[in-house]
Amino acid sequence: MQKSGAQILVDSLLAEGVDTIFGYPGGVVLPIYDVLYDSELRHILTRHEQGAAHAADGYARASGKPGVCLATSGPGATNLVTGIANAYMDSVPVVAITGQVATSLLGRDSFQEADITGITLPITKHNFLIKDTKDIARTVREAFHIATSGRPGPVLIDMPKDVSTGMAEHLDPGPVQLPGYRFNHKPNPEQIARAVRAIEESERPVIYAGGGVVSGGAHGELLELAEMMLMPVATTLMGLGGFPGDHPLSVGMLGMHGSKYANYAVSESDLLIGIGVRFDDRVTSKLEEFAPGATIMHIDIDPAEIGKNMGVDIPVVGEVRLALRQIIDRLKPRVATQWRDKITVWKKEHPLDFVTNGQLKPQEVVREICNVTRSNARITTEVGQHQMFTAQYYTFTKPRTFISSGGLGTMGFGFPAAIGVQVACPDETVIDIAGDGSIQMNIQELATAVNYNLPVKIAIINNGFLGMVRQWQELFYNRRYSYTELKNPDFVKLAEAYGAVGMRVNNKSELRDVLEAALGVNKPVVLDIPVEREENVYPMVAPGEPIHKMLG
């Protein structure tokens, strides 16, 4: 039986197990939307294509399944770009589908034409421009395979209008055959043996765990390895939740705004075990003085990460879960170590701390959100001070509960991502911890949340500044606050205008009650929480300094 290209596309998505997509209609995707009109595939209409891309990203991070977004050609497609770049930097499996002008109009600067495969070349794991209706089913299969296997990442499918309207037989494409797409699942036994020996011989080992632990489902193995060898675990921003933050072996986050004890532990280690990490500059700061006395072990699925930023002594390329399992099976447990005692002393001497006064502090807000939710919510963030405070003061104990833009640092990510998270986890509490600057970058998605009654809570930590930029101006630009002070709308009234609930925390003593009230409402709630205006995120490693030299 012949089907239209649009029908083949939607049926192929269903065949891949997709239940929900996020999108925005437009001219050349009309044939696809016509099929969606009576399809069982759920479509969430966002109010901006960027919202759709971030929602698909949030959905993927929370569920572990690929997220799918759909947009029209030209401006629709270019509006996805930030979202796709964000997913690429954080290795999130997103399949982005864009409409394109008909093949006869390609390359002629037609109405709403943009070369989206060209534009997204450096920010996708792979992309496709389909030129023939009979290629749709195979392309969709390949796109999902590429997005979800190996090191995950976004894949874009560009679909000209005549490919959507064309008719073809919908044949099962069968297993994927991509001779150029291969990766190592299984680590090299020789490197595993070297890794085991290095761990056995180390006196001051530290685990440096990243997003690969979360996306690779290796949190159980990580916990087992750390406990058996009594190794402290520092996580990156992306790794938060990959190791329980309340565990005695946890030293929290490392790097620019990491805890002092995490950075001290790394700096004094004799073995650093990087697991699913990429030695990002926000972690290492001055590379030459990063873990200077340590043997560097690096476990990752992507061989290109080995040695990209940092010289590696023991490379282990393969699935992190498999690699950790093989290492664990060859090790004998350790009893007690002086190293662990030393870290305990550091933790006591240099705790994460801030000065309290009559004013409500952003750190107090995050801590209270953590208390009220008992570490049991899915938290998304925007980007800036509130994001770092969340990383520092919310205790994440489970993977996929902290969802934040790590690599790209996208303001405006958190709220649409929270919508995607709420769709993936309808029965859970989802909170976007936001800043007053970031939230206004995708505030239009309040309409989406209200439209689908997705009871996302937005906690705006409101200091009337672009706080992180202001902090840098204070510290490095002589307090010249150039365009960082914000004149904001009334967020409570704004929420109400959208049909959401607005609440305000007028003083410190109300905080807990208002938070609890907000969580009790089964609707989207915007919480305006005015805080101390010029609070800084500490500790902090100044740019170019080694990580053990911290301010604050």
Next chain:
Amino acid sequence: MLHTLAVLVENSPGVLTRVAGLFSRRGFNIDSLAVGRTEDPEVSRMTIVVDGDDRVLEQVTKQLHKLVDVIKINDITADEYVDRELVLIKVNADHTQRVEVIQICDVFRARIVDMGRKTLTLECTGNHGKINALEETLRPYGIKELVRTGKIAMVRGTKNTGYQENGAKEESL
């Protein structure tokens, strides 16, 4: 140091952009690049000459491997290989210079492929050094136009760097 990579790629639209884009955005320097079809019409072979130390080369190779359209990469720098470039040179040669140019042509085993009233057009193949030498030798006569291909290369003997049925990417780790 210059490295010569033999890269097999799917003969799909955009593959050259993908490879070239990768080099430019990661800051790798391409010295030359030549591309064309192989014995299999679905597979093209690129000969890429890259400038960089071992660390850069390792990254180049690994990043290339990540491109879905790239099937196989061989760094043949350390192998015994045959390499050739082709050059076309249009050089001034009026009746007073013509004999000299033709003699130079003979020495370099170049061929005259076109003759104008005041110019000769030569074709020459050889390795990078030979082509450079020919160019330098002809320069005093006045080169009107010059075009050269990038280098193409093939490993000597029976070792195969081409596309085989089980042409898996060779993992370096």
